[in-house]
Amino acid sequence: MSTVAPRRSVFPFTAIVGQDEMKLALLLNVIDPKIGGVMIMGDRGTGKSTTIRALADLLPEIEVVADDPFSSHPSDPEMMSNDVRERLTQGETLPVAKRKVIMVDLPLGATEDRVCGTIDIEKALSEGVKAFESGLLAKANRGILYVDEVNLLDDHLVDVLLDSAASGWNTVEREGVSIRHPARFVLVGSGNPEEGELRPQLLDRFGMSVEVRTVRDPKQRVQVVEERSAFDNKPLDFLDKYQVEQDGLQQKLVDAQTRLESVTLDYDLRVQISQVCSSLDIDGLRGDIVTNRAASALTALEGRNEVTVEDIQRVLPLCLRHRLRKDPLESIDSGYKVTKTFCQVFGLPEPDSEGA
Structure with missing residues (x-):
């Protein structure tokens, strides 16, 4: 049994x-x-x-070389330890496990x-x-x-x-x-x-x-408390309730990882991303690179192959707000500042106020 x-x-x-x-x-x-x-x-x-x-x-579970302390990938040389790569070169059959x-x-x-x-x-x-x-x-x-x-x-x-x-x-x-x-x-x-x-x-x-x-909204706070209490009281019942959603999101992530390679980001959009970074006076090119990657990942997550202006707008504050030079006299929110500059560069209506 x-x-x-x-x-x-x-x-x-x-x-x-x-x-x-x-x-x-x-x-x-x-x-x-x-x-x-x-x-x-x-x-x-x-x-x-x-x-x-x-x-x-x-x-989802990943495939690993069973007896390797570094969780090496059984077939991707980029994710193998030197020992595993050597064993593979010598023609050894690697024991594979999932975890x-x-x-x-x-x-x-x-x-x-x-x-x-x-x-x-x-x-x-x-x-x-x-x-x-x-x-x-x-x-x-x-x-x-x-x-x-x-x-x-x-x-x-x-x-x-x-x-x-x-x-x-x-x-x-x-x-x-x-x-x-x-x-x-x-x-x-x-x-x-x-x-x-x-x-x-x-x-x-x-x-x-x-x-x-x-969270400031009282109704949302109550929802958080109720969900947590329900989970603490009957964890398995609570997990069953969300199992379909969990499986759906897991599959969505797997599909997105596969699709990522085929996602394209138009040259003009890349130029505009760099223009935003330049206008915000961000040091180095890390902000440009991360924004390109994040926008492509978001496109893949949503099951599409071409990055849109909306994708860039959603990820830009997350990728740039912490790279802005801090001015102790400035009260403006860094995320708002990024969004405002984005709208100027992309020719979109600017947000009305800091909270918009």
């Missing part, structure tokens, strides 16, 4: 009320991890960690060794083998790495995380011994601005930025 593994009780992504910007940014990064992650800043108790755990649970996408929580007190992994030098020198104890970056490969209170994390560690997220690789060197392994993950950072700002040069390295606020 076969036994069915018990389902994990994780609050379903499709049941989360509001916070549409945060949900959209996370979904786009899953479709195209090269967007570069999401920085979520906002009030305490706004469902940041609940949403990220729900996203990890929503994602859920992993979400790794990075604790605030984590050391660099815990994050990057360590090399056993004694073993390397005495036995001539590279004995590597993998860290959190290895565990997060092909998954989600979540850093709560990222603004309180040591700047050096944030640099290491962002470097790995950008390059897709983690390199550990000690006493002339070097180990390199794949570290491709969706980096999600969250924090409360009251507890300290992130340095602008680090903030710029995050692909997208989202500002979340506590």
Whole structure:
């Protein structure tokens, strides 16, 4: 008699009320991890960690090399560790397994060794083998790495995380011994601005930025409380209620990942995106690149092949607001400023007021 593994009780992504910007940014990064992650800043108790755990649970299972500590892809050389690639070259048949996408929580007190992994030098020198104890970056490969209170994390560690997220690789060197392994993950950072700002040069390295606020509408607040209570009281019944929506969104993500390669972004629209970045006086070209990627991912998510002006308008504030130079005397909302400049460049009517 076969036994069915018990389902994990994780609050379903499709049941989360509001916070549409945060949900959209996370979904786009899953479709195209090269967007570069999401920085979520906002009030305490706004469902940041609940949403990220729900996203990890929503994602379809992935194929991995069963005995590889880095969750290497069984057929894509770009996502293989050097050992797996070597075994494949030698004609070995790799054992393949399926597993859920992993979400790794990075604790605030984590050391660099815990994050990057360590090399056993004694073993390397005495036995001539590279004995590597993998860290959190290895565990997060092909998954989600979540850093709560990222603004309180040591700047050096944030640099290491962002470097790995950008390059897709983690390199550990000690006493002339070097180990390199794949570290491709969706980096999600969250924090409360009251507890300290992130340095602008680090903030710029995050692909997208989202500002979340506590829901003010009383009816929506009641809806959030009721949904949470229903889940806590009867989690399996609650999961069953949303199963069809969850399956539908999961399939939508899989289709979007497949469609992404065929999405086209017109040259004139790319020029206008760069014009917006230039008008806003944004340093570097990261804003241009991320906006192009995010707009394409949104188009793929909605089942289309050509990026429209509306797609660009939806993702632009998420991609650029955190790259603007901060003027302490300016009270205008950064998202509004991005939208206003977008309307000027694209020849659309400007929003009436900051709240529009």
